[in-house]
Amino acid sequence: MDDILIKNGTVIDGTGAPERTADVAIRNGRISAVEENYSGSAERVIDVHGRIVAPGFIDIHTHSDFTLPLNPKAECKIRQGVTTEVVGNCGFSVAPALPDKVEMLRDYLSGSAPWLPFEETDFTRYMDVWPDISVNTVMQVGHNTLRIMAMGMEDRDPTEGELQHMQAMLAEALGAGALGLSSGLFTAPGCYSKPEEMHALGRVVQAHGGRYSSHVRDESHCVHEAVAEAIDVGETCGIHVQVAHLKLSGTGKWGEADKLLGQFTEARQRGVDVHCDQYPYDWATNPLRFLLPTWLQEGGMDAMLARLADPQVRSRVRQKIAEVGFNNFGHIESWADIRIAISPNGAAEPGLTIEEIAERRNVDALDAIFDIIIDDRGATRILVRSMSENDVRRIAAEPSMTVGSDGPCVAPYGVTGQGKPHPRLYGTFPRLLGRYTRDQGILTLPQAIAKMTGNAAIALGLTERGTLQAGYAADVVIFDAETIMDEATFDEPHTYPTGVETVIVNGIVVIHDGAHSEALSGKLLRQRDGLLS
Ligand SMILES: [Zn+2]
Ligand SMILES: [Zn+2]
Numbered sequence: 001m002d003d004i005l006i007k008n009g010t011v012i013d014g015t016g017a018p019e020r021t022a023d024v025a026i027r028n029g030r031i032s033a034v035e036e037n038y039s040g041s042a043e044r045v046i047d048v049h050g051r052i053v054a055p056g057f058i059d060i061h062t063h064s065d066f067t068l069p070l071n072p073k074a075e076c077k078i079r080q081g082v083t084t085e086v087v088g089n090c091g092f093s094v095a096p097a098l099p100d101k102v103e104m105l106r107d108y109l110s111g112s113a114p115w116l117p118f119e120e121t122d123f124t125r126y127m128d129v130w131p132d133i134s135v136n137t138v139m140q141v142g143h144n145t146l147r148i149m150a151m152g153m154e155d156r157d158p159t160e161g162e163l164q165h166m167q168a169m170l171a172e173a174l175g176a177g178a179l180g181l182s183s184g185l186f187t188a189p190g191c192y193s194k195p196e197e198m199h200a201l202g203r204v205v206q207a208h209g210g211r212y213s214s215h216v217r218d219e220s221h222c223v224h225e226a227v228a229e230a231i232d233v234g235e236t237c238g239i240h241v242q243v244a245h246l247k248l249s250g251t252g253k254w255g256e257a258d259k260l261l262g263q264f265t266e267a268r269q270r271g272v273d274v275h276c277d278q279y280p281y282d283w284a285t286n287p288l289r290f291l292l293p294t295w296l297q298e299g300g301m302d303a304m305l306a307r308l309a310d311p312q313v314r315s316r317v318r319q320k321i322a323e324v325g326f327n328n329f330g331h332i333e334s335w336a337d338i339r340i341a342i343s344p345n346g347a348a349e350p351g352l353t354i355e356e357i358a359e360r361r362n363v364d365a366l367d368a369i370f371d372i373i374i375d376d377r378g379a380t381r382i383l384v385r386s387m388s389e390n391d392v393r394r395i396a397a398e399p400s401m402t403v404g405s406d407g408p409c410v411a412p413y414g415v416t417g418q419g420k421p422h423p424r425l426y427g428t429f430p431r432l433l434g435r436y437t438r439d440q441g442i443l444t445l446p447q448a449i450a451k452m453t454g455n456a457a458i459a460l461g462l463t464e465r466g467t468l469q470a471g472y473a474a475d476v477v478i479f480d481a482e483t484i485m486d487e488a489t490f491d492e493p494h495t496y497p498t499g500v501e502t503v504i505v506n507g508i509v510v511i512h513d514g515a516h517s518e519a520l521s522g523k524l525l526r527q528r529d530g531l532l533s
């Protein structure tokens with residue numbers, strides 16, 4: 001007897017194959033059958049006539065390591081149908097944290113993880129004490145974090161000893177089961193590193209069967225060179241590369257999506273193992289201070305705040321931004337294209353644009369930005385419209401592209417319900433399925449689902465998940481293809497999507513009829529010998 005039988009569904013299995021009518025049976029946390037007119041019986045039968053039955057979605061790029069310990073029910077993700085979250089992205093991870101660097105790491109991550117308690121830990125212990133949560137977790141160790149531990153916020157090459165220290169901490173994380181190394185070369189201190197440093201770390205990743213993901217050095221003026229740099233790490237070190245949240249930022253780069261996508265086609269033709277991911281929005285989000293020139297951050301938070309109070313520094317920054325636009329984002333169209341997402345210490349009101357704040361304070365827009373950073377000790381986070389909708393749609397239409405919300409898991413209630421975060425935290429997957437696939441027809445439904453499931457599993461080396469087949473872990477989502485849609489907006493971001501009806505994680509029903517069962521059935525997945533399970 002099976003535990004659960006999902007009857008009369010339209011199965012889309014995650015491989016890209018066409019939909020078919022079939023029943024899905026689950027027993028002991030695994031799929032026991034995917035068959036038409038299955039004859040077995042089960043303790044619980046869910047009749048889903050007309051609904052899509054698909055593998056649970058894999059959010060391949062998230063920052064939920066900052067919030068899942070605070071919201072173990074994984075609300076905004078599980079309600080989109082996400083059953084696995086990959087954390088530790090963009091060079092940022094909460095571990096390792098050495099005793100004398102805990103404060104520096106807390107300060108460094110204040111614009112992303114303002115509510116998380118930080119404590120001394122190595123990666124092994126960090127994984128061992130990871131709490132029970134409603135989704136599966138995959139961990140990466142961040143290069144920015146490693147560099148802060150080894151050499152602080154210094155703008156220079158590591159000494160031989162510092163490089164060995166980074167390599168040793170990386171090896172420890174990989175040995176504990178981390179998927180791999182992530183880099184965030186767009187901001188300090190990762191931006192202070194040269195390619196040789198990344199190759200030296202990439203060789204450690206290779207030796208442990210790990211993978212490399214990168215928020216590349218520049219997503220604007222030098223985006224093509226930066227993507228080539230990431231691909232080169234994979235090619236030189238013989239490791240898989242995941243290029244994060246692929247985009248063309250800054251008005252000067254709009255319209256180059258085909259050229260960008262062509263870089264990946266060429267790399268694959270040369271035999272490089274490379275994937276990328278995307279969130280389907282033309283707005284990005286980041287700590288406000290990361291938009292400024294990276295030299296400001298050298299030496300850490302106090303050094304940065306002191307520099308920003310200096311009128312001469314302000315005029316130097318002003319001149320640089322007039323020339324090249326913002327760090328990583330390039331030129332934007334208007335000051336209304338930067339909005340406050342959250343300002344944990346109350347320096348600015350969430351939802352207001354920089355244009356509105358400058359007007360109200362009767363100051364110049366850049367002075368408003370400098371003042372907010374100082375008043376909030378660098379913790380203010382913003383939204384920025386830096387992409388063109390045409391490029392977003394072109395990249396989303398690429399069947400090989402995987403899907404990552406690039407967001408932490410939050411909830412409309414509790415400590416993570418503050419501010420006005422990016423709507424992608426609540427909407428990424430339903431938006432791609434509803435708005436782009438059903439309404440605009442940029443992909444077929446089996447293609448869209450494969451991006452979120454089977455293709456993501458391949459990109460991660462994830463075994464026994466990502467497709468619906470007997471013997472695989474029972475991560476399943478049931479949704480209505482006619483109604484699925486993101487509902488989160490910039491003004492009301494803490495809004496769950498519609499159309500997702502049932503979500504099952506490791507054979508346990510977590511979401512059904514809009515209710516969370518309180519089940520914390522997710523598993524921490526560990527990488528061993530290149531495979532993740
Ligand atoms: Zn990033
Ligand atoms: Zn990210």
